[in-house]
Amino acid sequence: MAALELHQIRKEYDGNVVLNDINLHIENGELLVLLGPSGCGKSTLLRMIAGLDDISSGELRIDGRLANHLPPAKRQLAMVFQSYALYPHMSVFDNMAFSLKMAGNSAAQIREKVHAAAETLQISHLLDRLPKALSGGQRQRVAIGRAIVREPSVFLFDEPLSNLDASLRGQMRVELARLHKKLGATMIYVTHDQVEAMTLGQRIVVLNQGKIEQLGTPAQLYRTPASLFVARFLGMPAINCFSAQLMSSDGPVLRIGGHFLLRSPVVFTSSLNDVLTVAVRPEHMRLTADTDYEMVMFSATVTVTEQLGDCTLLYLQVPWQEECIAVRDAQCQSWQTGQTVGVYFDAEHCLLFDAAGQRIAP
Ligand SMILES: Nc1ncnc2c1ncn2[C@@H]1O[C@H](COP(=O)(O)OP(=O)(O)OP(=O)(O)O)[C@@H](O)[C@H]1O
Ligand SMILES: [Mg+2]
Structure with a gap:
């Protein structure tokens, strides 16, 4: 678990400001949702936290330590993307074991960690299969499993459910909430789906054109939206x-x-x-x-x-x-x-x- 501090974070691409004046404190063990329309800067913010994109200015602190220039591997974070990109020629077990092998874990350690993660995700019976023999929801669980085995302090999810059909999304949403409770890890979850945000988030940050419109609990945003933008964005x-x-x-x-x-x-x-x-x-x-x-x-x-x-x-x-x-x-x-x-x-x-x-x- 880790707490994150974002202070006046700004991001420019070739002189275009895509994120500005982002101030956020993410509590240890919190599940925070970043919500906003396409192009508002959600993935960019997540990538900067992960260390995959430079921060133009401002400070990112992980557990109080300045992390702007910390290499991704040293940040104790794991990111799960929309396209889960499993290795097609490797079994589910090997997909989940890959990063542990790279990190030099022993065969016994790897077995223990992969089996524990598979049990949490209820995919123990699928460990010998190749990704092509899995449903979309099962593949998504393997992708999350790859993140879990690394025991990161912070999970970063970038629209992980958007390739799934509506009922599977609903089911995976419940499982992610359960997983969050079980692991007690800090999670940042990006989505443009207000239902997902309202049901998953303990707090939601609404982003609009690179700025924070409002930060609050789902009920606060729904009942007392700070702006017309937030009022219109939530509710169906x-x-x-x-x-x-x-x-x-x-x-x-x-x-x-x-x-x-x-x-x-x-x-x-x-x-x-x-x-x-x-x-x-x-x-x-x-x-x-x-x-x-x-x-x-x-x-x-x-x-x-x-x-x-x-x-x-x-x-x-x-x-x-x-x-x-x-x-x-x-x-x-x-x-x-x-x-x-x-x-x-x-x-x-x-x-x-x-x-x-x-x-x-x-
Ligand atoms: N490498 C890049 N070079 C230049 N501009 C970029 C780059 N990456 C993102 N942008 C711009 O930054 C803005 C924010 O992009 P970002 O991908 O963060 O949006 P998003 O909120 O994740 O949208 P979506 O919901 O569509 O995924 C967009 O206007 C995008 O065009
Ligand atoms: Mg995105």
Whole structure:
């Protein structure tokens, strides 16, 4: 186990800044997820921690020791990539034993370590097979096994599950969480999949264009996103956004789409001309067939319904904006495409963002 400290880390490629002002403290034994869209710098950050890429400026400390120029082999880290690149002509056992042989371990030590790792990963029965005789999930486990036998202080995972189908990904996710508990090792896990991030991460770092947007627990990021970017990135379907303006500079009443009024749950100051954003999660939107119902804020037309078994997802067209809104109906009532419905939500459940996309309230 090891703690990592990143202080003002910056990375440039030929004058292009791809990571800037990255400050992070990763606790001993923590499972930290790096989440962000393609190209935001996730792999670059991981590669710099592994020592596979230079750090342009800033400090990386592993267990308090400056590690910027420490060779990869001396960092006590093991990295697992998306493409697991097993040696095709070697058995599972030999694939897992390779680095131990290179490090000069005895045959007995190697046997013990490989068998212990195989047991943890539940692949003991596969040790004699060649990689081509394994399923994708089994190959991925062998790749993780190669990392485990080295007993690293820190595991670095770069989208290790993205080659697997949805159900296998779910299963491997659970196994990785179990593995983390069992080994107690520090893990940094890169993904662009918000579900993976939310279910695996003890804390999540959201990266956007080379900068940290927010760092927090899954619940903090979901409930109190620091920015519209984070609010939109987490949650399926995505959070519903409405443009809003203040009715008067001293009052907390917002006008949305020129149509309905909303009393903000908090008082804040903003210029009358500012275009603010009110955002509401699909599970907090309420529907009624009775459009005269006193709670109704506005009417909308049902365009698509998706029955998911435990809930129904509805996509609704509202009169003042092109973008549909999504509603999660946990009661699974029967709604018809083309039907006009009344929509309302509790002001307590809306998030308010300023013109720059930073959260004002709550
Ligand atoms: N060797 C390189 N030379 C120049 N630019 C690079 C190099 N490697 C990465 N980049 C650039 O740095 C940025 C970050 O790349 P990186 O691979 O870290 O993104 P990522 O978040 O891992 O994306 P993905 O989810 O697609 O894997 C990108 O704009 C990329 O084009
Ligand atoms: Mg990447």
